[in-house]
Amino acid sequence: MISKDDIKNLARLELTEGEVAGLQKDISNVLEYVGQLRRFEVGVPTEASGVSLATRNVMRSDEPRGENDPLGGKREALLSAFPKREGDYALVRKIIQKDE
Amino acid sequence: MSSELNTLSITEATEKLQKKEISAVDLTRACLKEIEKRNPALNAYLEVFDDAEKQARSADERRAKGESSPLLGVPLAIKDNILIEGKCVSAASKILEGYVATYDATVIKKLKDAGTVFLGRTNMDEFAHGSSTENSAFGPSKNPHDESRIPGGSSGGSAAAVAADLALGALGSDTGGSIREPASFCGIVGLKPTYGKVSRSGLIAMGSSLDQIGPLTKSVADAELLFNAMRGRDALDSTSTDQGSTLTQGSQDRTFKKKIGVPRHLLGTGVDQDVLERFEQSLAALKTKGYEVVDIELPSAGLALAIYYVIMPAEVSANLARFDGVRYGLSHTGSSQWEDYAKTRAAGFGPEVRRRVMLGTYVLSSGYYDAYYGKATATRAELSAEVSRVLQDVVIIANPTTPTPASKLGEKTGDPLSMYLLDIFTVTANLTGNPAISVPMGTVPREGLPAQAGKELPVGIQFTAAHGNEQALFTIGKALEERLQ
Numbered sequence A: 001m002i003s004k005d006d007i008k009n010l011a012r013l014e015l016t017e018g019e020v021a022g023l024q025k026d027i028s029n030v031l032e033y034v035g036q037l038r039r040f041e042v043g044v045p046t047e048a049s050g051v052s053l054a055t056r057n058v059m060r061s062d063e064p065r066g067e068n069d070p071l072g073g074k075r076e077a078l079l080s081a082f083p084k085r086e087g088d089y090a091l092v093r094k095i096i097q098k099d100e
Numbered sequence B: 001m002s003s004e005l006n007t008l009s010i011t012e013a014t015e016k017l018q019k020k021e022i023s024a025v026d027l028t029r030a031c032l033k034e035i036e037k038r039n040p041a042l043n044a045y046l047e048v049f050d051d052a053e054k055q056a057r058s059a060d061e062r063r064a065k066g067e068s069s070p071l072l073g074v075p076l077a078i079k080d081n082i083l084i085e086g087k088c089v090s091a092a093s094k095i096l097e098g099y100v101a102t103y104d105a106t107v108i109k110k111l112k113d114a115g116t117v118f119l120g121r122t123n124m125d126e127f128a129h130g131s132s133t134e135n136s137a138f139g140p141s142k143n144p145h146d147e148s149r150i151p152g153g154s155s156g157g158s159a160a161a162v163a164a165d166l167a168l169g170a171l172g173s174d175t176g177g178s179i180r181e182p183a184s185f186c187g188i189v190g191l192k193p194t195y196g197k198v199s200r201s202g203l204i205a206m207g208s209s210l211d212q213i214g215p216l217t218k219s220v221a222d223a224e225l226l227f228n229a230m231r232g233r234d235a236l237d238s239t240s241t242d243q244g245s246t247l248t249q250g251s252q253d254r255t256f257k258k259k260i261g262v263p264r265h266l267l268g269t270g271v272d273q274d275v276l277e278r279f280e281q282s283l284a285a286l287k288t289k290g291y292e293v294v295d296i297e298l299p300s301a302g303l304a305l306a307i308y309y310v311i312m313p314a315e316v317s318a319n320l321a322r323f324d325g326v327r328y329g330l331s332h333t334g335s336s337q338w339e340d341y342a343k344t345r346a347a348g349f350g351p352e353v354r355r356r357v358m359l360g361t362y363v364l365s366s367g368y369y370d371a372y373y374g375k376a377t378a379t380r381a382e383l384s385a386e387v388s389r390v391l392q393d394v395v396i397i398a399n400p401t402t403p404t405p406a407s408k409l410g411e412k413t414g415d416p417l418s419m420y421l422l423d424i425f426t427v428t429a430n431l432t433g434n435p436a437i438s439v440p441m442g443t444v445p446r447e448g449l450p451a452q453a454g455k456e457l458p459v460g461i462q463f464t465a466a467h468g469n470e471q472a473l474f475t476i477g478k479a480l481e482e483r484l485q
Helices: A004-011 A017-039 A075-080 B003-007 B010-018 B024-042 B052-064 B106-114 B156-163 B180-186 B220-230 B273-287 B301-322 B337-348 B351-364 B370-393 B416-423 B427-432 B470-484
Strands: B045-048 B075-079 B117-122 B169-174 B189-192 B212-217 B259-262 B292-295 B396-400 B436-444 B457-464
Touching: A004 A017, A004 B351, A017 B301, A017 B351, A017 B370, A017 B416, B003 B024, B010 B024, B010 B220, B024 B045, B024 B052, B024 B075, B024 B117, B045 B156, B052 B117, B075 B156, B106 B220, B117 B156, B156 B169, B156 B180, B156 B212, B169 B189, B169 B220, B180 B189, B180 B436, B180 B457, B189 B220, B189 B470, B212 B220, B220 B436, B220 B470, B259 B273, B259 B370, B273 B292, B273 B396, B273 B436, B273 B457, B273 B470, B301 B351, B301 B370, B301 B416, B301 B427, B351 B370, B370 B396, B370 B427, B396 B470, B427 B457, B436 B470, B457 B470
Parallel strands: B075 B117, B075 B169, B259 B292, B259 B396
Antiparallel strands: B045 B117, B169 B212, B189 B212, B189 B436, B396 B457, B436 B457
16 A cells, blocks of 8 residues: 655645645545445446547647747747746756665 | 627627627727726736737638638637647746747637637636745736726636736636636626536646636636637547547436525535525525526545645656647756756746645655555545436535635735635536536625625636536536526
């Protein structure tokens, strides 16, 4: 089973111990409430039920946006929004680190 | 020019503009004057754009050159999660404070083409997470009918702006009731269109299988006007469509039938007695307009809020992963990339956002996925099937938009679950993709209201129709407006 530290890490949130305790209480209350779903038996939806879970994929080709594209010409504006920028790159730290 | 121009509906203003009795500059100035007077107390706007008058002048010039779009020169308020190129947009979050939008949302582009004036950006719950605007990083908005009460949320700033005549109309977004609930609490009209009817390109995403942009207005005709200006398929939002919906559900035109279904089994507990009385009076008024009212059963609707509080946080935790301090907005520095992320997000996200991100991460985590997300998805399909079946027979499903009128500021902030329950009647339409509208159905008295006679709190009635059948909502909404006037 997942630990509270794992969730914190997965959510990429730095939390104090006090916050963790508060969140645990709030989240337990919500989980208890949504727990009623677990007691509800649902059949697998069929064509006859008039609704399908199947959604349709909408594809587009992976191409640079041209000048006439509604989002064309926004490159510099998007790059300028990077909090840490070097040239045309967003600056991040080295991800791969030596094991201690 | 009279400063009372700001009290006009869009439809009324359009008529005066077209007859050249007034100018767009007059209208905008009237709104700006009222904003100056009331916004300090209401906190409806986070920012009033300094070029509003300039936009109005440009609309007047366009009219002088012969243009006559019904929205030309109409001043609107825009929720702070919809992008306007060159303007700040923050979703009322510290993590995006000072961020400038790099492009126009599709709805903004369409409204610019139609010639509307954008007065400013309105307050909201941070990232639209909430039902009261109390989760805004920039302080709550107040209900214009009683400033000690919430305006509702998350589009509470937009609702307060329209109700207090600080704009002729406004845009909001609705993920679980965020247009309809504040519309109900502020005594105005709020429409959540069919899923896919209005492009979400340029809307800061919350729950992508639930989100829709829609209008908050003073009349049903105004809502219809704005909806028609914004609707339509957009290549930038692959879920948008010109068909009934991207979800598969029958949607023949059933506007000719005047049959309303009421799920009375849901109204037995938790709804204030006088709210129910207004509801019954509204149904009685609609009967005199030729509508028939029948009881319907939606066995899974009692589970709607439980389904929503699994699906929504799951989608929230995924959508908010992009706020990492690398791409835009706030950026904090720790001792590693992971710490950079964690510190940025801890400093930038408020308590409710953290709660939902953690909840969403939990329900999607290995070992819990089937029990929560899997179950919620299956129950959601069942609920959609039930709504679809009922709408084969009736054209409209009706219920009170909210179980109560607006609560006091601070009344529910200590108990998140009690706040969530304000959305109990609105989440179903988001889960099933159906269009739904909240229309004022009268007022109810509450203790502590300002002493002047007749001061009561508004409440709304919600109508839901089949996918793509917004027309039925406008027809019945106008019928009710006529009866209650």
